[in-house]
Structure formats: structure tokens, C-alpha cells
Amino acid sequence: MIRKIAVFCGSSLGSRPDYAQAARELGALLGQSGRTLVFGGCADGLMKEVSQAALAAGGKVESEFIQDLFRESDHIPGAEEHIYPTLEERKLGLIAHSDACIALPGGMGTLDELSEVFARMQLGMKKRPLGLLNTCGYYDGLQAFISHMAAEGFLTKEWGSFIQIKSSPEGLLKALDDQASVIR
Numbered sequence: 001m002i003r004k005i006a007v008f009c010g011s012s013l014g015s016r017p018d019y020a021q022a023a024r025e026l027g028a029l030l031g032q033s034g035r036t037l038v039f040g041g042c043a044d045g046l047m048k049e050v051s052q053a054a055l056a057a058g059g060k061v062e063s064e065f066i067q068d069l070f071r072e073s074d075h076i077p078g079a080e081e082h083i084y085p086t087l088e089e090r091k092l093g094l095i096a097h098s099d100a101c102i103a104l105p106g107g108m109g110t111l112d113e114l115s116e117v118f119a120r121m122q123l124g125m126k127k128r129p130l131g132l133l134n135t136c137g138y139y140d141g142l143q144a145f146i147s148h149m150a151a152e153g154f155l156t157k158e159w160g161s162f163i164q165i166k167s168s169p170e171g172l173l174k175a176l177d178d179q180a181s182v183i184r
């Protein structure tokens with residue numbers, strides 16, 4: 001079982017309650033299964049939902065902060081905290097402190113973090129489980145675009161082995177655990 005999972009997700013809640021619901025569901029599953037949530041440390045939006053649910057379910061949380069964005073309200077009692085001077089270093093911290101990554105619905109920050117992991121694996125970084133939580137079909141467009149990249153010859157046709165895309169937190173966690181056992 002994967003022990004430490006980095007979650008990338010919106011610092012906003014999005015327009016549907018389903019997004020926050022899915023974030024809470026994932027957080028609760030992480031906590032209940034004794035895993036550590038590694039995340040960007042912000043106490044807003046889906047980031048807040050997933051981290052509070054993980055803590056409430058008895059999970060451990062690691063916050064990877066950017067120095068300039070840190071606010072006292074982001075501090076979570078009991079969480080392990082790492083502070084980085086730049087966005088780039090923080091992104092690497094999220095990867096270094098986790099064994100797998102999941103992107104929930106989010107905006108450009110989420111897409112940036114997801115792309116970083118995907119691109120690094122393509123360039124030869126050790127493969128790691130990577131998942132996209134497709135709540136309410138939020139990532140259908142991205143999935144279609146990734147297929148288009150492969151069809152047009154800009155991405156390996158084996159891209160499905162790099163990323164798991166599922167609509168439920170439970171299904172995604174299972175797919176990532178299965179993937180981890182194949183990678184090892």
C-alpha cells in the first residue's frame with residue numbers, strides 16, 4: 001500500500017458541491033487507511049477540505065509551504081511543515097516527500113503540479129503512481145487532449161501507463177495501489 005500521497009487540488013472550491021465532497025471523501029480514506037497526506041498547505045478551497053478530512057479521520061498531514069504565501073491561518077496543529085523559498089522548490093518538495101500523486105479538480109496551480117510529475121516521468125524519473133480524480137467529468141477535456149497529443153505523435157501511445165483516471169476516490173486509490181505493486 002502506498003503510504004504517502006501528494007494531493008494537488010484547487011485552492012478554490014469550484015462551482016459544484018461534488019468537488020468538495022470528493023475532496024473530503026479522499027481525505028477521509030487517506031486518514032482511515034493510515035496514509036499521510038502531503039499537500040501545498042493552504043487552508044482554502046479543496047486543499048482545506050481534503051486536509052481537514054484526513055486529519056479528522058486520524059491521518060497524518062505534511063504541509064509544503066511557499067515562504068511568501070504562508071499565513072498563520074494555514075498552520076495545522078500537529079502537521080509536519082516544510083517551508084520553501086520558491087514555487088519550484090516547493091513543487092519538488094511535494095514530489096520528494098511522497099510516493100504517489102493525485103490531482104483533484106483545480107486550476108492552473110494544480111495543472112502545473114500534475115504536468116511536472118508527468119513530464120518528469122517521461123524524462124526518466126522513476127515511475128510513480130499518478131492519478132487524476134475525474135469528479136463529475138471535470139477532467140474529460142484534459143483526457144481527450146492527452147489522447148490527442150498521443151494521436152498526433154507528441155506523446156507516447158503508452159500514456160495510460162503513466163496516469164490512472166477514475167471518477168471515485170476509492171477506485172482511484174485502489175488503482176494507484178495496484179500500479180505501485182507493478183512498479184516495484
Ligand code: AMP
Pocket residue numbers: 007008009010011012039040041042047065066069106107108109110111113
Ligand atoms: P489552483 O489549482 O490554481 O488553485 O492551485 C492549487 C495548487 O497550487 C495546489 O495543489 C497548491 O499546491 C498550489 N497552491 C495554490 N495556491 C496556493 C496557496 N495560496 N498556498 C499554497 N499552495 C497553493
